[in-house]
Amino acid sequence: MPQGRLVAALHDLRKREIQFIVVGGLAAVLNGAPVQTFDIDLVYSCEPANVERLLRFLLEVDAIFRVQPERRLRPTESHLAGGGHLNLLTCYGPVDLLGTIGRNLDFSDLRAHSKEIDIGEGIRVLVLDLETIIAVKEELGSEKDLAVLPVLYETLREIKKKGK
Amino acid sequence: MLALKMDPEVSASERAPVPDDSGEYSESGVDLGLIRWMLSLTPLERLQFLEERINDILEIRERNAAR
Numbered sequence: 171m172p173q174g175r176l177v178a179a180l181h182d183l184r185k186r187e188i189q190f191i192v193v194g195g196l197a198a199v200l201n202g203a204p205v206q207t208f209d210i211d212l213v214y215s216c217e218p219a220n221v222e223r224l225l226r227f228l229l230e231v232d233a234i235f236r237v238q239p240e241r242r243l244r245p246t247e248s249h250l251a252g253g254g255h256l257n258l259l260t261c262y263g264p265v266d267l268l269g270t271i272g273r274n275l276d277f278s279d280l281r282a283h284s285k286e287i288d289i290g291e292g293i294r295v296l297v298l299d300l301e302t303i304i305a306v307k308e309e310l311g312s313e314k315d316l317a318v319l320p321v322l323y324e325t326l327r328e329i330k331k332k333g334k
Numbered sequence: 335m336l337a338l339k340m341d342p343e344v345s346a347s348e349r350a351p352v353p354d355d356s357g358e359y360s361e362s363g364v365d366l367g368l369i370r371w372m373l374s375l376t377p378l379e380r381l382q383f384l385e386e387r388i389n390d391i392l393e394i395r396e397r398n399a400a401r
Contacts, residue, residue, distance in 0.1 A: 174385035177378070199384050202373040204365070208388055287377045297377075320362040325369050332373065 177289060179210055179262035182231070184293050188223050189215035191284045191296040193271055193303070198318070200287055201300040203325040205318055209264035213298075214250070215277040216269055221250045224267070231260040272306040300326050 176196070183190060192200060195207025214224055228245055235243045236257045245256050245267075253269025253276065270276045283302040286294040298306075304322050307315040358366045372380060 174382060174389070176381055176385045176388075180381075196381075196384075199372075199380050200377045202369070202375075202380065204368045204372045206387065207384070289381060290378045320360070320364050321369070324360045324362070324364040324366060325373070328366065328369050328373060 175262045176210065179231075179260070179265065180289055180295050181291065181293050182262070183212075183227065184295060186223050186227055188227060189217070189220045189277065191277060191280050191298055193268065193280070193298045193306075194266070195318075197298045198300070198303055198322060198325075200289075200297045201303070201325065202329065203300070203322055205321055209266050210262070211266045211268060213268045213271055213275075213277050213280055216251060216253050218251070221247060224250055228258070228260070231262060233258045233260045233265070235259075236264065272309050275306070300329065 180192070190212040191197075192211070193213050194209075194211030195205055196210055198205050199207065214220060225245070225247055233245055235241075235245065236259050237243075239259060245258060249256055250267070250269075255269070256267040258265050258267065271280070280298060280302065281296070284296040284298050287297045288294050300322060304319065304326065307319055307322070360366055375383065
């Protein structure tokens, strides 16, 4: 089956041994929640070696900031090391790189709340678990986050019911 | 109530009564059938389904962008 851009992006990141956790809407979908999302949200490890690998990846996938795309501003090492939120456009589509989410939870905080999921060809990615996705969205409390909560609550209930 | 068509040219599986699919919803209006269907897929299938939907939406948007 031909790979789509979402799957290809995750494969590419893993093949480059970049340390990241899939969060946000895509993580919700991978956990089984029927929600729609258009971007890839990733929390990445800010370890220098990982930042270096990530920067090389971003260069090769032609990443630019989504704000003022006509200026074609490219992310730099200091942007990544700073651990902020980078909303980027890449050849794989929109990718949001997040140093932290929620109450400053970073890669090492979230690692224990993530599970490895097989996305084909033996490639496994870390995906934030549904309980933590819900907790983060409850904490953020924006209209956008609250709107999706009923679907996430029911998905979690169904998963528990089925013992999956 | 569903009426069964007994056309002999229609296979048994096609003749099987469609279950009452008026839907099962949570109190907050969430479609539980949709959730169960998503949970029946593998993570890769979920990703591929999402991608297909995104591509469909983008294609429709593009087609209508000039209107």
